[in-house]
Amino acid sequence: MNKTTLKRLIAAVIFVIVTLGLFIKTVDILKWKDTTGDYVSSLEQLYNTPDDLIDVVFVGSSHTYCGIYPCIMWEKYGISAFDMSVSGQDRISALYHLEELLKKQKPSVVVVDLYAITYGRGIVEGNYYRNTLSLKPSVNSYRHMKEYCTEDEFKSYLTRLPIVHTRYRELQKYDFVDYLPNDFCRGEGLTFNIDPYASLSEARFSEPFPAELSKEDVEWLDRLRKMSEEHGFSLEFMVMPYDTGYHEQGVYDAVSLYADRYGLQMNDLNRMADGLGLDIKRDFADALHLNAFGACKVSDWFADYLTERYELKDHRGDESYRQWDDDLRYFYHKLYVNELKDCNSASALLKKADRLDKDEMFFVTCEAVEGADPEVVEALIRFGIEKEAQERGGTWLLVDGVLTQIYDNTDNEWPKIVKLGNLNTMEIKYNGPGEGGNVRFNNIDLSNKGAQVGFLIYDKLIGDLTLYKTY
Amino acid sequence: MLFNSLEFILFFPAVTLGFFLLPKRVKPVWLLLASYFFYMCWNPYYIVLILLTTFVTFLSGILIDKSKGQSSKRLIMALCIVFNIGILVLFKYFDFILLNLNKVFGVFGVRAVSNPFNFLLPVGISFYTFQAIGYVIDVYRKDVKAERNFIDYALFVSFFPQLVAGPIERSGNLLCQIKDIRKKNLFDYQNAVSGFGLMLWGLFLKMVIADRAAIFVDKVFTEYYALGSVELIFGAVLFSLQIYADFAGYSSVAIGAARVMGIRLMDNFDTPYFSKSIAEFWRRWHISLSFWFRDYLYIPLGGNRKGTFRKYLNLFITFMVSGLWHGASWNYVAWGAVHGIYQIVGGITKPIRERCYDRLNVKRNTFSFGLLKRIITFLLVAFAWIFFRARSLKASLIYISRMFTCFDPWVLFNEGIYGVALSRKEFNILIVSVIVLFAVSVVKYKKKIDIGTFLYEENLWFRWAALIGLILSIVVFGEYGIDFSSAKFIYFDF
Numbered sequence: 001m002n003k004t005t006l007k008r009l010i011a012a013v014i015f016v017i018v019t020l021g022l023f024i025k026t027v028d029i030l031k032w033k034d035t036t037g038d039y040v041s042s043l044e045q046l047y048n049t050p051d052d053l054i055d056v057v058f059v060g061s062s063h064t065y066c067g068i069y070p071c072i073m074w075e076k077y078g079i080s081a082f083d084m085s086v087s088g089q090d091r092i093s094a095l096y097h098l099e100e101l102l103k104k105q106k107p108s109v110v111v112v113d114l115y116a117i118t119y120g121r122g123i124v125e126g127n128y129y130r131n132t133l134s135l136k137p138s139v140n141s142y143r144h145m146k147e148y149c150t151e152d153e154f155k156s157y158l159t160r161l162p163i164v165h166t167r168y169r170e171l172q173k174y175d176f177v178d179y180l181p182n183d184f185c186r187g188e189g190l191t192f193n194i195d196p197y198a199s200l201s202e203a204r205f206s207e208p209f210p211a212e213l214s215k216e217d218v219e220w221l222d223r224l225r226k227m228s229e230e231h232g233f234s235l236e237f238m239v240m241p242y243d244t245g246y247h248e249q250g251v252y253d254a255v256s257l258y259a260d261r262y263g264l265q266m267n268d269l270n271r272m273a274d275g276l277g278l279d280i281k282r283d284f285a286d287a288l289h290l291n292a293f294g295a296c297k298v299s300d301w302f303a304d305y306l307t308e309r310y311e312l313k314d315h316r317g318d319e320s321y322r323q324w325d326d327d328l329r330y331f332y333h334k335l336y337v338n339e340l341k342d343c344n345s346a347s348a349l350l351k352k353a354d355r356l357d358k359d360e361m362f363f364v365t366c367e368a369v370e371g372a373d374p375e376v377v378e379a380l381i382r383f384g385i386e387k388e389a390q391e392r393g394g395t396w397l398l399v400d401g402v403l404t405q406i407y408d409n410t411d412n413e414w415p416k417i418v419k420l421g422n423l424n425t426m427e428i429k430y431n432g433p434g435e436g437g438n439v440r441f442n443n444i445d446l447s448n449k450g451a452q453v454g455f456l457i458y459d460k461l462i463g464d465l466t467l468y469k470t471y
Numbered sequence: 472m473l474f475n476s477l478e479f480i481l482f483f484p485a486v487t488l489g490f491f492l493l494p495k496r497v498k499p500v501w502l503l504l505a506s507y508f509f510y511m512c513w514n515p516y517y518i519v520l521i522l523l524t525t526f527v528t529f530l531s532g533i534l535i536d537k538s539k540g541q542s543s544k545r546l547i548m549a550l551c552i553v554f555n556i557g558i559l560v561l562f563k564y565f566d567f568i569l570l571n572l573n574k575v576f577g578v579f580g581v582r583a584v585s586n587p588f589n590f591l592l593p594v595g596i597s598f599y600t601f602q603a604i605g606y607v608i609d610v611y612r613k614d615v616k617a618e619r620n621f622i623d624y625a626l627f628v629s630f631f632p633q634l635v636a637g638p639i640e641r642s643g644n645l646l647c648q649i650k651d652i653r654k655k656n657l658f659d660y661q662n663a664v665s666g667f668g669l670m671l672w673g674l675f676l677k678m679v680i681a682d683r684a685a686i687f688v689d690k691v692f693t694e695y696y697a698l699g700s701v702e703l704i705f706g707a708v709l710f711s712l713q714i715y716a717d718f719a720g721y722s723s724v725a726i727g728a729a730r731v732m733g734i735r736l737m738d739n740f741d742t743p744y745f746s747k748s749i750a751e752f753w754r755r756w757h758i759s760l761s762f763w764f765r766d767y768l769y770i771p772l773g774g775n776r777k778g779t780f781r782k783y784l785n786l787f788i789t790f791m792v793s794g795l796w797h798g799a800s801w802n803y804v805a806w807g808a809v810h811g812i813y814q815i816v817g818g819i820t821k822p823i824r825e826r827c828y829d830r831l832n833v834k835r836n837t838f839s840f841g842l843l844k845r846i847i848t849f850l851l852v853a854f855a856w857i858f859f860r861a862r863s864l865k866a867s868l869i870y871i872s873r874m875f876t877c878f879d880p881w882v883l884f885n886e887g888i889y890g891v892a893l894s895r896k897e898f899n900i901l902i903v904s905v906i907v908l909f910a911v912s913v914v915k916y917k918k919k920i921d922i923g924t925f926l927y928e929e930n931l932w933f934r935w936a937a938l939i940g941l942i943l944s945i946v947v948f949g950e951y952g953i954d955f956s957s958a959k960f961i962y963f964d965f
Contacts, residue, residue, distance in 0.1 A: 008660055011931070015935055018939070019938075019939050019942060022943060023943070023946065024940070026943055026946060026947060030947070115524070153953070155477065156952050156953055159477065161946065161952065161955045162951055162952020162953060163952055165946060165947055165949070165951075165952060166952070166953075168947050168948065169894075169896060426873075453489060
């Protein structure tokens with residue numbers, strides 16, 4: 001081989017490597033990234049979990065991740081639970097998601113939500129992709145797609161790019177950088193929305209009326225049973241509280257008979273809803289899903305139930321389980337911010353400011369306004385901002401219990417730039433009373449715009465703004 | 472098997488690797504088998520027709536060569552042409568002929584005749600039939616010797632890169648190169664690099680530009696009765712872009728694929744929209760077909776050798792037939808006729824125009840004059856494309872009428888244009904792609920070299936940046952796979 005040929009061969013190899021590298025990066029940006037919506041991905045969270053830590057798994061759809069919060073079990077008994085749940089998870093996907101988890105985890109208990117037995121593939125297009133494309137390419141994901149997809153679409157799912165390449169139309173920040181909660185969340189989908197018109201079906205009060213299970217239903221249950229025998233975990237079934245129809249309730253009652261036949265436990269939380277203390281006016285996000293308040297009750301019940309029934313180790317204090325600790329902190333951060341959002345006065349909000357976590361940066365922006373509310377003035381004085389300072393206007397930062405003024409509106413100094421993590425920037429300046437552009441978070445204008453006081457919270461745990469409120 | 476498919480991405484490297492690794496004497500067989508496999512991927516039964524055409528024209532060539540008298544040579548040629556055109560007519564035009572016959576019968580109250588056949592039009596039949604007929608005529612004219620090696624000849628007819636959509640090759644070019652396969656080592660680094668670049672460019676044209684423009688065009692040509700002038704003008708202009716990018720893209724992939732294997736196919740598109748006249752346009756657009764019609768129809772009809780009237784008549788006939796070649800429908804014939812009229816009117820008015828330029832002191836050697844001619848030529852061509860694309864002749868007439876009467880320029884200012892079919896983002900991608908296309912076309916127009924050769928001659932960093940840019944553009948922005956036609960952010964599709 002002569003020199004020129006060798007040079008060309010090397011150039012070709014380098015070209016292929018460079019192209020492949022850029023191609024892989026491109027695919028990484030475009031790839032599917034959520035299982036529950038808005039970049040929250042239980043599969044990603046699973047992949048980020050070190051081997052052999054999960055003791056209890058809850059398998060299911062949105063009913064599961066909306067209704068079971070592992071952090072509640074962790075807080076009470078140190079149970080390392082995980083929601084292996086995906087929006088619209090169907091029967092086939094449930095099996096393969098569980099297989100995926102079992103590659104590197106050895107749970108002693110697996111609780112499977114039965115909602116999937118009532119539908120086939122579903123009708124929401126995004127859920128098809130969530131359930132298939134969130135798994136890393138592997139033999140398991142290949143088998144999943146083979147069983148899940150039609151012949152026509154199999155190739156597109158397998159190669160993924162024909163589906164995800166059009167995501168260039170919707171790329172957001174977290175397609176380029178990691179979404180921090182995926183590092184530690186345990187599969188739950190936190191929602192504080194309250195639907196006061198939610199209801200639960202009367203079917204839950206009826207005497208059990210088992211319907212006939214189809215061949216596919218029984219096959220699915222059998223496959224789950226076989227998995228539990230092969231992998232040595234205890235299999236349980238559950239039905240999360242939601243507005244069931246009579247037919248669905250009949251199917252669940254039939255599964256209950258199946259469970260009895262094989263000595264498996266089944267908990268129909270629909271029938272137990274009143275016993276769980278669920279408040280229909282407060283504990284539901286919509287007709288099909290619990291919200292955080294309902295999930296806390298159900299999760300609390302599960303914590304007691306599992307501890308009573310199984311010998312589950314208390315892992316609190318163990319450094320390897322820091323994700324569960326972070327998950328619990330995350331839950332409390334979200335709960336706290338939800339409370340702050342519900343405050344209808346500045347003084348009510350400021351009263352809660354002493355509960356800020358060390359990871360939460362609390363910004364207070366004051367502007368001199370005509371007809372300033374004396375109550376707000378007083379509340380800010382109690383908070384630590386003197387009246388004269390309020391009238392001059394400025395921005396204060398409370399972090400780790402220390403309050404500091406970081407910008408004075410009368411100083412006409414250069415804009416104050418506050419770096420928040422590697423990617424976020426808060427820019428503070430003063431263009432004038434009620435003007436836009438006084439406070440910008442990554443080019444988003446969060447100025448007071450005529451309000452007397454504004455509150456922002458930047459949460460270092462998740463690397464994002466969680467509160468913006470003005471009074 | 473489409474060029475823009477996963478199957479072709481696997482097929483082509485495998486065939487090329489086999490081609491370069493196999494012994495020279497086996498290479499033509501390998502390519503022939505690959506070509507038949509390629510063709511049979513569309514429909515296995517198609518192989519029967521292409522083999523029939525191959526055998527008949529192969530045999531005709533030998534018989535013509537062996538015949539002593541000119542009249543017997545002519546007879547064999549004529550029979551061969553009739554046979555092959557007959558197959559083409561049967562598969563492509565039978566329905567059309569029957570439809571029109573039944574319309575005539577209807578006028579006279581005669582019962583309509585039903586179609587006893589249900590033929591699927593074999594893909595590429597128009598191309599390889601013309602290519603094979605061209606060979607027979609070349610043999611008759613003694614431009615080439617009759618080919619005695621069946622494998623070589625069969626490969627000439629069915630060579631997969633140009634089988635289904637051209638370029639329609641001449642035996643003097645392609646057959647000679649096929650014969651050389653056994654003699655030379657065909658791997659050449661420049662050919663491989665420039666061929667690869669051409670293939671990528673072709674896929675970019677097809678998948679990023681043509682298929683994207685098609686979204687808007689399809690909508691406009693379907694709902695033309697409800698749209699205003701601006702949308703319809705956009706539709707016509709974008710169809711001009713679509714058909715160019717689609718066809719030139721396919722040709723580019725074909726030429727590039729052949730070049731990688733060391734075979735040079737003829738250029739099929741030479742920046743046609745930079746033409747300054749319709750006559751020039753037809754020297755730059757689908758060159759292989761234009762030249763085929765010139766050499767095998769226009770010139771045999773007499774060309775321009777029989778006086779002005781015959782010249783224009785021959786031109787008109789040639790363009791009408793060319794229109795019909797494109798499809799079995801009157802609107803294709805109308806498209807061809809429009810181009811024929813353009814040429815005739817252009818020819819007749821040329822002296823008048825020259826005198827006007829002299830009178831008005833128009834400077835003809837200027838950029839502005841050239842630009843104006845190019846714009847006018849483009850507009851004339853775009854106008855003619857309306858007949859080509861519309862569903863029917865009637866639809867094209869309604870389209871044109873609405874284009875000139877339903878005035879609605881506000882859609883450009885109230886962003887209504889983005890509501891037709893392509894969002895702002897998609898339009899932006901299209902605009903950027905067209906700018907790239909324009910830049911590449913300028914390079915080709917000025918330097919007279921294709922993009923593959925141009926990239927090969929440039930520095931390594933530029934070549935790599937261009938190739939990687941093309942690959943990533945195709946992967947990200949290409950129109951393929953499942954389409955999220957909804958603008959909704961599907962992560963919220965809960």
